[in-house]
Amino acid sequence: MTSVAADSNPALNVTMNGLPASSRYASGGPRPPHGTINALFFDAVERFDRADALSTKVRGVWEPMSHRTIMDRVRRTALGLAEMGIVAQDRVAILSENRPEWLIADFACICSAITDVPIYPTLPADQLPYLLNNSGARAIFVSNADQAKKVASIRSEVPGLQWIIGFAATTADGCDLTLAEIEAKGAAVDNAERATTFKRDALAVTPDQLVTLIYTSGTTGNPKGVMLTQDNLYSNVISTKTTLHVSTSDLALSFLPLSHIFERTGDYFLFSNGVRIAYAESIDTVPVNMSEVKPTMMMSVPRLYEKIYARVVENAVAGGGLKKRIFFWAKNVGEKWADEKLAGREPGGVLAMQYALAQKLVFSKLKERTGGNLRFFVSGGAPLSPDIAKFFYSAGLIILEGYGLTETSPVISTNTFENYRLGSVGRPIPGVEVMIAADGEILSRGPHIMRGYYNHPEATKDAIDEEGWFHTGDIGELTDGFLRITDRKKDIxxxxxxxxxxxxxxxxxxxxxxxxxxxxxxxxxxxxxxxxxxxxxxxxxxxxxxxxxxxxxxxxxxxxxxxxxxxxxxxxxxxxxxxxxxxxxxxxxxxxxxxxxxxxxxxxxxxxxxxxxxxxxxxxxxxxxx
Known part of the structure; x- marks a missing residue:
């Protein structure tokens, strides 16, 4: 396969030498310097040092957690793990819903060069032994009694698992000890000298250090462990920073599982930018939590937007009569307004007046349901219907759709406020190259590409060719540098x-x-x-x-x-x-x-x-x- 050098022009779209004329190429520009997530973590704590870095709902009240508290708990957890004999290169699994302890356990591991293995909390017990045995996990963090009992029920099938550690679960649930006890072990040896040594050692971790093994669920066969390094994740966060602009005034509601690379890298991005993160109680409570915390941004898979859209239409139709007519009139006006905006024209005259009225009568109520402060949504993980994207856009709630996979850390491309094209997943982010192969498959190359599949050299060879191009398995098209996904190759x-x-x-x-x-x-x-x-x-x-x-x-x-x-x-x-x-x-x-x-x-x-x-x-x- 012949390729061309990456170009700094984000809209580069050229015919490839030695490939059919239909094959196309686009580059997001120069790659960021090498780096580590550890460096981003320490920098964020020292630079922002805010009292409400994270928040979670406890007994009906949203309680904040400061950067300093996070740092202390991460360090003490890391020291506690070391006291137990869990050291660099070991594997530690995390089986938990989103909560501050997930992030604390994660940073404690990666700052200690321990490879963590996130596991979806929805997985049934019989799927856990393969993941724990294949990864060689010595310990597993679990969130609550249900998750602890799930692991305890299959423990005899995982001889290498030495500890079950509970966030909110206890020995009565099958745990060996709790996170609080590990932190106490760490606190017993913690002092100013140990704090200095901990930071020095964490910052000495190299960019090529393995951070995580994320098992892809896959649609066929056993899951494969995707090996992602410090630099894979760091480069993705830094490149996203240059394309998606957020500030310390932003607040994100986090509800996609942190075991999903989309939410995990997203939370690294948010944390490193000083954005406040509120953890939703559950996926089911997202509508209520939105109205409570009033986020300015959210990341989600398309299913949330589909449900919101369906609920809005249902309410309008159920209202009948005048309410129904007003809604569909506003929807029609919004679509005309969106057509003008997306064509690069500023709507004026009668349309501008109609749109202002539509906002007041209909769209403003939709914004209120999201908390009233939302600047934008981010969508990934699956294709978003252009009709739904257009409806939200016309309502003034833009959804920035992007694209990526676990193997790509994950972001390959994304729409931005400056470069937005409905129906596309945007342009490649800096450092990322994209090419459409002769059969229509999307290929990508750059610092975001995984090291490979754990203990699967043949699968790695099949996925990443000799020139470093990762074969995504998705079919797509490139037009003016914008990527559009048409389907999964295996789904055709x-x-x-x-x-x-x-x-x-x-x-x-x-x-x-x-x-x-x-x-x-x-x-x-x-x-x-x-x-x-x-x-x-x-x-x-x-x-x-x-x-x-x-x-x-x-x-x-x-x-x-x-x-x-x-x-x-x-x-x-x-x-x-x-x-x-x-x-x-x-x-x-x-x-x-x-x-x-x-x-x-x-x-x-x-x-x-x-x-x-x-x-x-x-x-x-x-x-x-x-």
Whole structure:
């Protein structure tokens, strides 16, 4: 493979020497200097030294934690681990929901050159032994009694695991000791000299030091441990700093799992910029927590925006009459206003007056639901529907969509206020190169690319070629330096007639319907595509009640011709405009959501299409036999 040198022009878009003319290349510009997350941590504590660096809700009250308290607790935790004999190069797992202790344990490990292994708190117990054994974890931090009992139940299968350490869990829950006890061990040997030595040793950690093993959930096979170094994460944080501007006046609500690289690197970015971080109580409480802490920014996967959009539309429709007409009038005005702004023109005249009225009557209420102070959202982890992005943009709540993977630390590209293109995932960030291969696959190269997969040299070789290009597995396009994702390479459906279908955009479109919770297209090597639909039960049951339909179970409801006709109508309305060959010919309604526990979703809620195809094979086969 022949490449060209990285260029400082962020919009570079050239034909590659030795590759088909359709292959394209873009560079975010020069890479940042080498560095470490440890240096960013100490710098942030000393430079900002604020009393409310973090906050979390305790017994109904939001309690702040200062930079100095964080530093003291990180140091004492690190010293306590050393007293236990856990030293540099050891592995320590973290199984916890978001909370300040997650960050404290993380920084204690990486400042000590201990490699931590984050594990999704939603994973069932039977998936833990593989991760703990493969990584060689000597200890694991757990958040609460439920997580402690989960680990205790499989402990006999993990002979190398020596300690279970509880944040809020105790020995009664199966822990060997608590974080408080480890901090006490550290405090017993802590003094001014040890503090100086701790800082010196942490800052002496080299950029190539392994920071973390993050196991990718994957859609096939066992998870692989992604090896990320200090410099991988540091370069990503520094490059993001130059493209996404935040300040000490910002407050972020953190609710995506810190075991997810998107939230974790994002929190490093926030912490190093002096942004206050408030940890949501849970994903379910995000709407309430938004109104309480009034964030100025938030990071999320598209599902949050889909739910907000569906709720707003539902409330407008349920209001009926004048309320409904005003909402859809405002939505139409907002879209016209957005078209002008996105075309680089300033809306004026009647449109400007209409938009001001739409803001007052409709959009201002949406902003109030987010707390009233929100400057922007960041979206990643999966494709965001352009229709939803445009709706938020027209409401004055911009969503900056970006792109990346665990293997890329994670950010490859992102939209910014200065360079924004709806439907794209932005331009590459500084130091990052992007190229579209001949088959449409997105390749990336730069300091953000992982060291490799732990104990998987062949998988590493398959993912990173000899010239350093990481093969993302995603299909995309580059236009004027802006990257657009069209689908996952492994998800492309090739029908028996040889037609190629990208299912993700169609599934995203279907999920914007208020009656649809989940949608998965099937059709590889078959005559035509079909779609499996999980209804939004709240909406469907309300509609059924309004039609005086009587039912005793959801299975009974799904068997009714009236319900099937209703769902077919709703689904087909979203499929208008598709080519004949990519339009699902039949739909099947499912009673239960796809789940992580049944192996149908990854912990990051990506669909395992092959698993679903296999799990629902009798149902799917029946649709093709009819």
């Amino acid at each position: 459906i090739v029908t028996a007639g040889g037609k190629n279908i990208a299912p993700q955009p169609i599934e995203n479109m279907l999920r914007t319907n208020k009656y649809v919770s989940q949608a998965v297209m099937i059709g590889d090597k078959r005559k035509f595509p079909i779609v499996l639909i999980v209804p939004n039960w709240d909406q469907l049951e309300k509609w059924a009640a309004s039609q005086s339909i009587v039912w005793t179970s959801r299975a009974e409801l799904l068997a009714m011709p009236t319900i099937n006709a209703k769902m077919e109508k709703e689904v087909n309305a979203k499929l208008e405009g598709l080519a004949h060959y990519e339009t699902p010919k039949k739909i099947a309604l499912l009673e239960h959501d796809f789940s992580v526990e049944r192996g149908e979703l990854t912990p990051t809620l990506k669909v395992k299409r092959r698993v679903i195809d296999k799990s629902y094979k009798p149902l799917i086969d029946s649709l093709y036999e009819e």
